[in-house]
Amino acid sequence: MSRRLAELQVAVMLLSRLPAGRVGDDAPGMGRTAWAWPLVGALIGSITAGAYAACHALGLPAALAALVALSAGIFATGALHEDGLADLADGCGGGHDRARKLEIMRDSRIGSYGVLALILSVALRAGAMSTLADPAQVALAAVGLAIVTRGWLPMWLYLLPPARDDGLGRGAAQVTKAAMGVALALGLAGLVLAGPGAGLATLAGGAVVAGIAQRQLGGQTGDVLGAIQQVSEITGWLVLVALWA
Numbered sequence: 001m002s003r004r005l006a007e008l009q010v011a012v013m014l015l016s017r018l019p020a021g022r023v024g025d026d027a028p029g030m031g032r033t034a035w036a037w038p039l040v041g042a043l044i045g046s047i048t049a050g051a052y053a054a055c056h057a058l059g060l061p062a063a064l065a066a067l068v069a070l071s072a073g074i075f076a077t078g079a080l081h082e083d084g085l086a087d088l089a090d091g092c093g094g095g096h097d098r099a100r101k102l103e104i105m106r107d108s109r110i111g112s113y114g115v116l117a118l119i120l121s122v123a124l125r126a127g128a129m130s131t132l133a134d135p136a137q138v139a140l141a142a143v144g145l146a147i148v149t150r151g152w153l154p155m156w157l158y159l160l161p162p163a164r165d166d167g168l169g170r171g172a173a174q175v176t177k178a179a180m181g182v183a184l185a186l187g188l189a190g191l192v193l194a195g196p197g198a199g200l201a202t203l204a205g206g207a208v209v210a211g212i213a214q215r216q217l218g219g220q221t222g223d224v225l226g227a228i229q230q231v232s233e234i235t236g237w238l239v240l241v242a243l244w245a
Contacts, residue, residue, distance in 0.1 A: 003028070006023050006024070006027065006028055007028045007032055007033045007035070007036055008020075008033070008036045008039065009021055009023050010023060010027055010028055010030070010033045011033040011034075011036035011037055011039070011040050012036075012040055012043070014030060014033060014040075015037060015040045015041075015044075015077065015080065015150065016040055016043065016044060016076055016077050016078070016080070017075070017076060017077065017078040018043060018076055029174055030174070031157075031174030031175040031176060031179065032174075032175075032176060032179055033179070034153070034154035034157065034175040034176075034179040034180060034183050035154075035178070035179040035180075035181075035182035035183050035186070036183075037150040037151065037153055037154065037183055038147045038148070038150050038151040038183055038186035038187045038189070038190065039186065040150060041146035041147040041148075041149065041150035041151070041190070042143060042146065042147050042190075043076075044073050044076050044077055044146045045073075045142045045143035045144070045145065045146030045147060046142075046143055047072050047073055047076045048069045048070065048072055048073035048142040048143075048146070049069070049135075049138060049139035049142040049143055050072075051065075051068055051069040051071075051072035051073075052065050052066065052068070052069035052129065052135060052138045052139070052142070053135045053138075053139065055068050055069065056135045061130075062129075062130035062131075062133040063126065063130040065129075065130070066125075066126040066127075066129035066130040066138075067122075067126050069129065069138070069142070070122060070125055070126055070129070073142075073146075080226060081226040081227075081229045081230050082118055082121060082226070082230065083223070083226060084222060084223040084224065084225060084226015084227050084229075084230070085114075085117050085118065085121060085223075085226055085227040085230040085231070086110055086113075086114030086115070086117050086118050087104075087105040087106075087114065087223040087226075087227075088105065088117075088209070088213070088223050088224055088226075088227040089113040089114050089116070089117035089227075090104050090105065090107075090110065090111040090113045090114040091104040091105035091217070091223075092113075092212060092216050092217075093111070093112075093113030094111055094113060098163075098216065098217060098218055101216060101217060102163060102164065102217060102221070105221065105223050121230050121234060124234050124237065124238065125233065125234060125237050128141075128237035128238060128240065128241045129141070129142075129237070131241050131245050132240070132241060132244060132245060137240075137244055140193045140194060141193075141194055141198070141236075141237065141240050141244075143190070143193055144190040144191065144192070144193030144194025144195075144198065145190070145194050145198060145202065145232075145233050145236040145237065145240075146190070146233070147186065147187060147189065147190030147193070148187045148188070148190035148191060148194060148198070148199055148202055148232075148236070149187075149202050149206075149228075149229045149232040149233045149236065150183075150187065150229065151183050151184055151186055151187010151188065151190060152184075152187060152202065152203060152206050152228070152232060153183070153225055153228065153229060154175045154179060154180040154183040154184070155180055155183075155184060156206060156210050156220060156224075156225065156228055157175045157180075157220060157225070158175055158177075158180050159210070160210055160213065160214060160219045160220040160224070161218070161219035161220070162219050162220060162221070163213070163217040163218045163219040163220060163221050163224070164221060194236060194240065195240070195243065197239050197240075197243055198236040198239050198240050198243075199236075200239075201232075201235040201236050201238070201239035202232040202233065202235055202236040203232070204235060205228075205231040205232040205233075205234065205235030205236070206228045206229075206231065206232040208231065209224065209227050209228045209231045209232075210224075210228060213227075
């Protein structure tokens with residue numbers, strides 16, 4: 001039980017900026033924490049949903065409430081996934097070969113492709129959230145999508161080879177089959193909230209990014225995983241608007 005708790009703590013540290021307590025010197029490797037990633041998603045989604053509900057209760061317009069809610073979620077993750085999306089966009093948009101693309105992705109500076117990717121990510125999610133408008137629907141979508149999009153990530157780690165010999169993608173690639181299975185099961189539980197249509201959309205969105213990464217980079221990195229989560233979530237929001245609005 002203490003081992004599982006330590007894995008959950010490391011998962012929170014890895015995927016968010018939320019306080020997780022202290023972990024001993026024998027902290028589990030990132031791959032072993034993968035089963036808990038959907039649980040971290042539930043925390044992030046709940047923060048987003050709670051912020052939206054609070055803004056709605058204060059009488060803020062849906063568009064402003066959506067932006068505040070997204071800001072709360074981004075703050076909770078430290079913009080981890082957004083950073084990955086921007087880096088992948090800059091690398092694939094500005095590099096002429098695999099080595100140059102990977103080099104650009106490690107550059108701390110952001111380029112025009114990354115800026116545009118971030119603008120579109122926030123705009124599309126905020127637009128979808130404000131279109132749904134109802135706090136109950138927003139809560140179901142925010143929590144459900146946050147769970148399922150992180151539930152898919154260990155599967156992509158398992159399927160895609162690491163593009164580098166070092167870095168987050170290499171370390172996290174040691175995900176076990178057991179951890180991946182639990183993550184998928186917990187991720188599918190998110191479909192109880194968001195529905196199977198959204199789940200298929202998130203899978204399709206992730207597959208598109210995974211295919212691009214495989215073709216242009218030769219596999220996954222930590223940035224690729226962040227981009228997969230972002231695009232998966234965006235596609236899920238768009239489908240839910242089509243189904244619920």
